[in-house]
């Protein structure tokens with residue numbers, strides 16, 4: 001019998017990594033379908049409006065785009081092994097970590113891939129085989145060169161700028177040390193079971209840093225607990241999964257591991273200012289937007305703290321949609337649970353997150369547009 005879901009994507013793709021690891025953990029049968037040039041530029045474009053991966057084709061024949069939307073739909077259809085904690089603080093933290101892993105890590109994952117030429121051989125081999133399967137090598141290499149040129153052209157936009165490399169490198173080694181120290185104590189981000197947060201971190205870690213030769217050797221190999229987590233999340237074994245499922249349910253208490261404190265402190269000091277900067281630009285741009293149109297994918301530059309330095313990158317309105325998604329989880333909680341989240345945020349200096357006044361947004365592929373006012 002044919003597995004009911006098809007995942008269109010590549011193993012080297014950040015957001016495909018997120019969805020793949022999720023599907024594997026859930027035990028949902030799926031076929032991996034590496035996208036070829038035709039599927040990417042024609043079928044996926046026609047079905048979703050964007051040239052993008054991953055895309056999930058459901059048994060009903062629907063084409064679902066966006067890793068968060070895919071996971072929401074699958075989570076609703078497959079309630080076994082839930083990946084969303086029920087307890088309020090871990091629940092909110094899982095969505096916040098999702099937003100951070102999906103958005104904040106992109107410049108790091110792009111820098112560690114594209115700044116080091118030794119990574120290109122693997123990219124060329126894999127992408128070439130997928131883009132034009134069965135075609136002669138020189139043609140495959142030309143197709144990859146075209147895709148690679150498009151990706152390189154986006155590096156500056158996302159913040160991969162040589163003058164920022166020292167800041168980015170310092171930030172990365174510090175953050176990887178924090179994660180390594182965390183995984184020395186805990187099997188997964190929020191404790192004993194993988195959650196949405198882990199699959200989101202799999203985007204940068206499994207698809208980029210853990211498999212591109214330069215970062216895998218220089219950044220991941222020396223951190224054995226992080227490396228072990230990458231192996232667990234990328235290839236869950238039934239024994240491992242069973243052991244965790246039996247001995248440890250999803251966090252039922254509100255306590256988060258202390259080893260995550262430096263991660264949340266960085267989120268509040270760096271990612272929240274990024275959200276505020278994007279929000280300013282989006283709020284200024286929306287009144288000028290013709291009705292029914294989406295905002296440009298990238299707006300002007302925004303500059304925010306990154307560790308001891310600063311990072312400049314283009315403001316992506318999409319990032320705000322991810323923040324809105326986390327804030328919606330908070331808003332849907334009863335007041336007593338909201339109070340618990342507020343207390344947790346205040347304890348870590350994160351209250352400003354709740355003060356973000358984001359105009360209501362909805363997705364259109366990789367862009368966002370204002371949600372029409374409810375009548």
Ligand SMILES: N[C@@H](CCC(=O)N[C@@H](CS)C(=O)NCC(=O)O)C(=O)O
Nearest residue numbers: 013014015051052053054066067068
């Ligand atoms: N928010 C989307 C992002 C998807 C995305 O950016 N995918 C990358 C590959 S990992 C891509 O196809 N990018 C094409 C582009 O940026 O134009 C998701 O969560 O699925």
